[in-house]
Amino acid sequence: MFSRDTWNEIFETIQKNKLRTFLSGFTVALGILIFVSLFGLGNGLINTFDKFFQEDATNVLYLFPGKTTLPYKGYKSSRRIEFENSDLADIKKNFPMFLEYVTPRITRNKLVKFKEESDNYNITGVDWGYQFAEKTIIMKGRYLNVEDIKNKTKYAVIGRLVEQDLFGSKNAIGKYLDVGGSVFKVIGVFQDDGGDREERGIYIPYRTLQLIEKNTDKIDQMVVAFKPEMGYMGAMAFERSLDKFFKDKKFINPEDQNGIFIRNVADQLQQNQQFARVLQIIVAFVAFGTIIAGIIGISNIMVFVVKERTKELGIRKALGATPKAVISTILLESVFITTISGFTGMLIGIALLSSLGESLAEDYFITNPFINTGVAISATLLLIIFGAIAGYIPAKRAGRIKPIIALQDE
Amino acid sequence: MIEIKDLHKSYKMGSNVLHVLKGINFSVKEGELVAIMGSSGSGKSTLLNILGMLDVADSGEYTLDGVPIKNLNETKAANYRNKFLGFIFQSFNLINYKSALENVALPLYYQRVPRKERQAKAMNYLEQVGLKEWSHHLPSELSGGQKQRVAIARAMVAEPKVLLADELTGALDSTTSYEVMDLIQKINDQGNTILVVTHEDDIAHMCKRIVYLKDGVIMKDEKVKQIKASAYV
Numbered sequence: 001m002f003s004r005d006t007w008n009e010i011f012e013t014i015q016k017n018k019l020r021t022f023l024s025g026f027t028v029a030l031g032i033l034i035f036v037s038l039f040g041l042g043n044g045l046i047n048t049f050d051k052f053f054q055e056d057a058t059n060v061l062y063l064f065p066g067k068t069t070l071p072y073k074g075y076k077s078s079r080r081i082e083f084e085n086s087d088l089a090d091i092k093k094n095f096p097m098f099l100e101y102v103t104p105r106i107t108r109n110k111l112v113k114f115k116e117e118s119d120n121y122n123i124t125g126v127d128w129g130y131q132f133a134e135k136t137i138i139m140k141g142r143y144l145n146v147e148d149i150k151n152k153t154k155y156a157v158i159g160r161l162v163e164q165d166l167f168g169s170k171n172a173i174g175k176y177l178d179v180g181g182s183v184f185k186v187i188g189v190f191q192d193d194g195g196d197r198e199e200r201g202i203y204i205p206y207r208t209l210q211l212i213e214k215n216t217d218k219i220d221q222m223v224v225a226f227k228p229e230m231g232y233m234g235a236m237a238f239e240r241s242l243d244k245f246f247k248d249k250k251f252i253n254p255e256d257q258n259g260i261f262i263r264n265v266a267d268q269l270q271q272n273q274q275f276a277r278v279l280q281i282i283v284a285f286v287a288f289g290t291i292i293a294g295i296i297g298i299s300n301i302m303v304f305v306v307k308e309r310t311k312e313l314g315i316r317k318a319l320g321a322t323p324k325a326v327i328s329t330i331l332l333e334s335v336f337i338t339t340i341s342g343f344t345g346m347l348i349g350i351a352l353l354s355s356l357g358e359s360l361a362e363d364y365f366i367t368n369p370f371i372n373t374g375v376a377i378s379a380t381l382l383l384i385i386f387g388a389i390a391g392y393i394p395a396k397r398a399g400r401i402k403p404i405i406a407l408q409d410e
Numbered sequence: 411m412i413e414i415k416d417l418h419k420s421y422k423m424g425s426n427v428l429h430v431l432k433g434i435n436f437s438v439k440e441g442e443l444v445a446i447m448g449s450s451g452s453g454k455s456t457l458l459n460i461l462g463m464l465d466v467a468d469s470g471e472y473t474l475d476g477v478p479i480k481n482l483n484e485t486k487a488a489n490y491r492n493k494f495l496g497f498i499f500q501s502f503n504l505i506n507y508k509s510a511l512e513n514v515a516l517p518l519y520y521q522r523v524p525r526k527e528r529q530a531k532a533m534n535y536l537e538q539v540g541l542k543e544w545s546h547h548l549p550s551e552l553s554g555g556q557k558q559r560v561a562i563a564r565a566m567v568a569e570p571k572v573l574l575a576d577e578l579t580g581a582l583d584s585t586t587s588y589e590v591m592d593l594i595q596k597i598n599d600q601g602n603t604i605l606v607v608t609h610e611d612d613i614a615h616m617c618k619r620i621v622y623l624k625d626g627v628i629m630k631d632e633k634v635k636q637i638k639a640s641a642y643v
Binding site: 008012320399400403 | 459462464465484485488489491492493497499501503504505506507508512516517519520521522524525564568
């Protein structure tokens with residue numbers, strides 16, 4: 001069955017029936033190519049998804065003040081809740097076992113000037129921990145530290161694009177900026193995977209910002225980072241305790257959903273991972289459909305091939321070909337073609353995916369599409385094996401062709 | 411060489427049963443050149459198909475070279491065909507994508523003869539039918555007479571016991587027919603047993619014996635004086 005002679009015969013047949021070879025090969029190659037591309041693009045989508053939630057730390061809770069909707073303990077509803085510095089201290093005091101760090105976030109938009117250049121930027125007053133919450137990467141200089149906060153220094157850490165806008169190609173470190181009328185010294189330049197918007201921002205110590213604003217102790221929002229080893233359940237429990245603590249402290253009705261808001265990244269992460277999983281299932285389903293379509297395609301081609309070769313197979317049988325010889329001729333030929341073209345399609349697909357890289361990231365949310373080589377190879381093998389099984393039925397029928405019927409003149 | 415006793419064959423055509431062969435008895439000795447004659451529907455092609463193991467008789471005995479041919483499965487029939495018989499068809503039945511040489515070598519492929527030997531043998535037989543120079547041409551590049559000569563070489567190459575020819579001149583003009591018959595006579599003169607099915611009187615008379623078939627029975631079975639085809643070429 002596997003003698004050199006058999007293969008010679010098969011190669012000859014393949015070589016001399018180029019159209020037929022091309023048709024069956026093309027179907028298989030295209031099927032695998034579509035499968036690989038689809039699967040890879042799906043993975044790229046999931047990549048983008050994961051990246052979205054890796055831009056910021058995932059072990060943080062965001063606390064936003066709201067407006068009450070229920071009266072409570074003598075307070076009327078529609079009261080605006082505000083956070084202040086003592087809230088930060090209370091969190092540190094009451095939840096030390098959960099806490100990694102806590103930082104406020106006060107955002108203002110101010111006109112920033114350096115010499116002739118000026119523009120409006122988001123100025124964010126933060127504590128040192130905010131670097132980890134935002135996963136800010138320092139390119140040069142340093143981030144704000146504990147001393148800067150305590151001493152209310154007029155230091156600023158500016159985004160990469162701010163430096164580009166205001167200083168051009170010059171180094172911004174050590175230069176003085178006019179931020180909304182106050183002078184700040186640039187001590188660091190950062191970059192952020194979050195994109196241009198984030199890199200057009202400036203961080204200053206929150207105490208300094210409060211000092212400029214008539215020495216207030218009000219805070220816009222609080223970012224609370226918990227210890228990652230607490231896990232999802234721990235994070236949810238921490239969120240509940242924080243909620244209860246602040247509703248107590250701010251005299252908010254425990255039933256009131258609008259007094260304060262807590263955004264839990266861990267919870268969102270969980271949801272989004274579920275979404276990504278659903279996405280993966282959909283992609284796998286469509287890809288599986290492609291493989292099924294490919295198998296049906298091969299079966300059709302096999303039926304066509306046997307039909308087309310009926311006369312030839314009749315001649316071969318009259319000359320002494322046994323049914324087994326006929327079946328193995330057809331099957332080996334088709335398996336050979338599907339193997340070669342299947343793997344060709346697979347390699348083209350993989351090459352296509354790796355050539356895409358980040359090029360679709362901006363417009364189509366597809367980052368670094370890829371397919372696991374094992375998945376690609378097993379899909380190809382699956383197509384080959386099922387193609388052979390599907391081809392066996394017409395091949396078997398071909399083996400039973402009666403020479404006299406095959407040789408009848410039409 | 412061939413021994414047939416009381417052969418019956420009928421075909422079901424819907425609700426009708428068509429009794430094609432109604433008890434055929436005849437035998438062929440080694441080295442004979444026999445023509446089976448009859449009009450269409452006389453059963454001559456059915457007889458040839460049964461002799462060629464392409465079809466199975468309903469009843470009767472068939473012995474080929476001392477081997478009783480019965481209870482054949484597909485594989486066994488294929489092996490017997492390959493070993494005992496060479497076929498020549500009206501429409502040549504060459505494989506259109508194989509060269510003349512490859513077509514001739516094909517029966518040997520199914521005998522698992524090594525490639526080199528196969529090709530040498532095939533070339534030898536192509537030379538005998540005068541087509542050595544055409545060995546690498548495809549059937550589409552050959553004339554009808556040439557195609558039939560390739561088919562004869564293919565039938566000969568496995569050195570079968572019997573050559574079966576079904577209307578082998580049916581698709582050829584008379585000059586070419588005589589050329590082909592000349593070749594058949596020469597092969598017969600070398601001692602090969604040949605059965606020719608035909609409805610043409612002149613072709614039949616180029617054989618040594620004529621069996622007349624009508625409505626599924628043998629009307630007449632006579633030795634004739636062979637007319638040499640070379641006289642017409």
